[in-house]
Amino acid sequence: MKVWALTGGIGMGKSTAADTFRRLGIPVFDADAAVHRLQGPGGTAVRAIEAAFPGTTSPTPRGPRVDREALRRAVLGNDAALKRLEAIVHPLVRQEERRFLAQARRRGARLVVLDIPLLFETGGEGRADAVIVVTAPSAIQRARVLRRKGMTEERLKAILARQVPDALRRSRADHLIHTGLSRNHAQRAVRRVVAAEALPPAPPLIPLPDPAP
Structure with a gap:
């Protein structure tokens, strides 16, 4: 493949x-869409982001979600904060990518x-x-x-x-x-x-x- x-x-x-x-x-694997899922209601990254950046999540009927605007303000212009966020999100996106590739191989995708x-x-x-x-x-x-x-x-x-x-x-x-x-x-x-x-x-x-x- x-x-x-x-x-x-x-x-x-x-x-x-x-x-x-x-x-x-x-x-097509959409990395941005994966980030939105991870940060959406009940997403895998939500708890870790709240722990690292208190006050950047909010409750919803389907579970807590990241307030993207609050998170943007928390990391804007702060390289250390941005690196901390990337250390949380990037490995989770890679996991999603690996699952996508494995599924594509099982389905016989050639590209x-x-x-x-x-x-x-x-x-x-x-x-x-x-x-x-x-x-x-x-x-x-x-x-x-x-x-x-x-x-x-x-x-x-x-x-x-x-x-x-x-x-x-x-x-x-x-x-x-x-x-x-x-x-x-x-x-x-x-x-x-x-x-x-x-x-x-x-x-x-x-x-x-x-x-x-």
């Missing part, structure tokens, strides 16, 4: 690329995609057979992100400071997906990557001998 990693900075159009892989029938925003920042590229980077001009990236609810210039600056620069990310890519033109253009680029990395044909089944009479 081939494992590809999909990554890109905030606002670069990674969701469009990931959705296109799914529409092509390729299983899967790991959608990991902080791939290079966490050294995750070594777990993939190829790295696909989604990119767009910085002006388009900025405009997309600032349209998001609650986003500010200060918050965007803090997020970008944590991420590998786009130029470096592109220099380490096996394939690039440009999303600055249109959604259709990006979707066609994904299809070209899949075609270029065509999987070898499945080996023929070897017939078993008839059982002895």
